[in-house]
Each structure stands twice: as structure tokens, then as C-alpha cells.
Amino acid sequence: xxxxNFTGRRELDRSQIQLRVRQDDGxxxxxxxxxxxxxxxxxxxxxxxxxxxxxxxxxxxxxGTVDFLQPRQDVxxxxxxxxxxIQLRVRxxxxxxxxxxxxxAVADHLRGAAEEDLDSAPLLKLQRTDLGDLVxxxxxxxxxxxCINKRLLDHDTVVNSVQxxxxxxxxxxxxxxxxxxxxxxxxDDANSTLSHWVSYFDSIGVDLGTLDEFDVxxxxxxxxxxxxxxxAASTFAEQVSSLHIINATVPAEEDFDExx
Numbered sequence: 001x002x003x004x005n006f007t008g009r010r011e012l013d014r015s016q017i018q019l020r021v022r023q024d025d026g027x028x029x030x031x032x033x034x035x036x037x038x039x040x041x042x043x044x045x046x047x048x049x050x051x052x053x054x055x056x057x058x059x060x061x062x063x064g065t066v067d068f069l070q071p072r073q074d075v076x077x078x079x080x081x082x083x084x085x086i087q088l089r090v091r092x093x094x095x096x097x098x099x100x101x102x103x104x105a106v107a108d109h110l111r112g113a114a115e116e117d118l119d120s121a122p123l124l125k126l127q128r129t130d131l132g133d134l135v136x137x138x139x140x141x142x143x144x145x146x147c148i149n150k151r152l153l154d155h156d157t158v159v160n161s162v163q164x165x166x167x168x169x170x171x172x173x174x175x176x177x178x179x180x181x182x183x184x185x186x187x188d189d190a191n192s193t194l195s196h197w198v199s200y201f202d203s204i205g206v207d208l209g210t211l212d213e214f215d216v217x218x219x220x221x222x223x224x225x226x227x228x229x230x231x232a233a234s235t236f237a238e239q240v241s242s243l244h245i246i247n248a249t250v251p252a253e254e255d256f257d258e259x260x
Contacts, residue, residue, distance in 0.1 A: 012036045012090055012107035019050065019090075021083045021112030028080040032063055032072040035090055036107070042066045045095045046104055052077050054086050064162070066092065068245065072160050074126055088112055123193075123200055124172075128155065136168055143193035144176040163249060166242040174233035177201065181225045184211050204239050206232045 016036030022029050032050055044067030051060045059079040064070035080086060092105040128150040131137055135152070139145045146168075152158050180197050187194045202208055207228075214224055237243070 009103050010040065010042075010105040012040070012092075012105050014107050014110065017090060017107055017110060019088050019110060019112045021052065021077075021086050021088070023083045028077040028083045028086070030061060030072065030075040030077055030088075030112070032061070032075070034071070035063065035069060037066055037069070037092070037105075040066075040092075040105060042092055042104055043094060043096065043099065046099070047093045047095050049091050049093070051089045051091065052080065052086050053089070054080065065095070068162065068241070068248075070160060070162060070165070073124070074159065075156055083112075086112065123196055124169075126159065138172055138175040140179060144172070144179055144197070146172050162245045165240065166237075166245040169240065170233045170237040170242055173236045174229050177206075177229035177232035178225055181211055181214065181228055201232060204235055206235050 013036045016034060016038065018033035020031040020033070022031070030050065030052060035048060035050075037048070044065060046066045048063045048066060048069060049060050050063055050072075051058060053059075057079050059077050061072060061075050061077075062070075063072055077086075087108075088110040089106065089108040090110070091103055094100050094102045094104050125143065125145045127139070127145050127147050129147050130151070131147060131149040135149050135158075137147050139147050148155065148159060158164055176197060180194065180201065183194055184198070186192075187198050189195055198208065210228055214221060214228075218224070
């Protein structure tokens with residue numbers, strides 16, 4: 001539950017914040033899964049950041065605004081050479097009016113979850129690989145994986161861009177939904193990747209009950225799976241406001257008229 005402290009800043013619910021600091025191939029990486037802003041009634045334009053720090057070394061990662069959060073993964077913390085003893089703070093800073101530049105909400109002295117902590121393992125797993133001229137592709141290896149071309153010149157900027165998320169993730173989730181539908185009978189293990197995906201789809205309002213009606217021997221089984229997966233992807237796209245994100249990056253119609 002959010003509270004007020006003596007500074008007037010609101011305290012973010014630490015139990016709802018999921019961050020991870022890890023080391024991979026000599027790099028210190030930050031994953032931002034959840035920032036605990038739900039129900040906080042903060043200004044939609046307020047800027048959200050995660051800051052990693054250790055003694056006098058600091059590095060700030062921008063995560064969008066309250067209305068348009070950009071969870072980040074595989075962010076290279078270039079200011080750090082090892083992940084030991086790094087602490088994290090989440091800040092929400094006003095961007096307009098009298099609140100401009102003011103810290104509205106904060107959570108400090110956070111520790112990133114250990115990489116082996118299954119409860120914090122991301123559902124969306126990224127893997128850099130050689131894809132020729134493809135930017136990305138969907139793959140299954142112990143669960144759905146979003147493969148990203150390792151030859152991208154600026155991997156972090158591309159993968160964390162709102163355009164990439166809005167255009168790529170709905171299709172990734174559609175293909176994941178197909179995998180879920182075809183393997184739903186194997187979801188008895190509560191700790192399995194499949195069960196975690198089933199729980200996620202349920203949490204965003206995807207109709208899982210329909211899967212009970214599917215019969216693999218039905219001639220229309222494949223069509224039913226495809227239709228259900230498309231509906232699941234549509235639910236996800238609505239959840240993350242994909243269309244709004246893309247429209248917000250396109251000049252208004254009158255701007256085009258002025259160029260004519």
C-alpha cells in the first residue's frame with residue numbers, strides 16, 4: 001500500500017517492484033519487469049526512471065512515463081564492471097506545471113533479484129543470435145524465446161523502443177498463445193514455463209475456458225487454435241496500447257497537409 005513520508009513523496013509498493021541485476025558475457029545488465037505503479041494515481045506524464053548505484057557510481061535508466069511505461073530488459077549498465085553490491089531506486093518525477101522536476105514517488109535501496117530466483121524470471125526471454133537479415137524471430141526452446149539479430153548495431157535502443165514493442169510483441173504473444181493452446185494439457189506443473197504463461201494470459205483477461213472445448217481430432221482444431229491465439233494477441237495489444245503508441249509517433253494529418 002502506498003504511504004506518505006515526511007518529504008511528501010509517496011512510497012512505491014516495494015513488493016510489486018521486480019528488477020534484476022545480472023552479469024552476462026562480461027557486462028552488467030539490468031532487467032526491469034514491474035515498477036509497482038498500479039493504483040498510485042500519479043500524473044500520466046510523470047517520468048519514470050530506475051537508477052543503479054554503488055557508492056559514488058550511478059547510472060540512470062529511463063522507463064517512459066506513468067501512462068506509457070517501457071519495461072526494459074538487457075540494459076547494459078556501462079558504469080559498472082561487476083554486479084556486486086549494486087542498489088537500485090525507482091523514481092517518478094513530475095514533468096508539468098508546479099510538479100515539474102519534483103520527485104512524486106520513490107522506492108530506494110532495492111536489490112535486484114538473483115538470476116536464479118524463479119519467481120522473478122521474465123516470461124519474455126530474449127536471445128541474441130545470427131538471423132541473417134531478419135531482425136527477430138519466434139523460437140521454442142524450453143519455452144517461447146524472442147530471438148534478436150546479434151548484428152543489430154544498437155541492440156538496446158531497438159529492443160527497448162516503443163515502436164519495437166508495439167509492432168513485434170503482439171505477434172510474439174500470438175505465436176506464444178498457439179504454443180500454449182497446443183500444450184495446455186501439460187500445464188499441471190505450477191512452476192513450469194507453460195503454467196506461468198497460462199497464468200499471465202489469465203491475468204490480462206484472455207479467455208482460457210475456450211481451450212477446454214478444443215479437440216485435437218476435430219478437423220477445425222487448427223483453425224480454432226489460430227482464432228483463439230489471434231484474440232489473445234488482440235487482448236495483449238489492447239493491454240499495452242499498441243495502436244495508440246504507434247499513432248503517437250506519427251505526425252498529425254494536418255502536418256502532412258502542410259507539406260503538400
